[in-house]
Amino acid sequence: MLEPSKLAELRAELEQQRENLRKEIVEQGGDPDSDDAAIDVERGFADSAHSTAERARLLSVMKALRSNLRWVDRALTKMELGTYGTCERCGNPIGLERLEALPWAILCIDCKQKGEGR
Numbered sequence: 001m002l003e004p005s006k007l008a009e010l011r012a013e014l015e016q017q018r019e020n021l022r023k024e025i026v027e028q029g030g031d032p033d034s035d036d037a038a039i040d041v042e043r044g045f046a047d048s049a050h051s052t053a054e055r056a057r058l059l060s061v062m063k064a065l066r067s068n069l070r071w072v073d074r075a076l077t078k079m080e081l082g083t084y085g086t087c088e089r090c091g092n093p094i095g096l097e098r099l100e101a102l103p104w105a106i107l108c109i110d111c112k113q114k115g116e117g118r
């Protein structure tokens with residue numbers, strides 16, 4: 001199990017990350033609480049004359065930001081539930097080194113390397 005001090009450190013990092021991602025989504029004209037990146041892009045472009053290519057680029061940026069945000073949210077939820085640091089697939093500890101490198105990891109390195117999920 002993770003030490004409370006280490007857990008607090010990782011939580012602070014996740015919260016910082018969530019803050020950054022939400023800010024970035026807003027900067028791109030999106031709504032971080034909405035689930036539909038396409039709607040954001042349409043809304044953002046409603047009164048401008050951007051090209052289709054730019055639209056597509058923004059859509060993929062939005063999707064990436066949102067998917068990262070979801071992983072971060074999920075890790076924070078797991079902290080609430082007390083299951084943080086445990087692999088969602090096999091139930092083994094994820095390992096501190098991996099969590100420090102990737103605080104939103106939800107699979108242990110073995111499961112990750114098997115190529116299932118993230």
Ligand SMILES: [Zn+2]
Binds near residue numbers: 091111
């Ligand atoms: Zn695993």
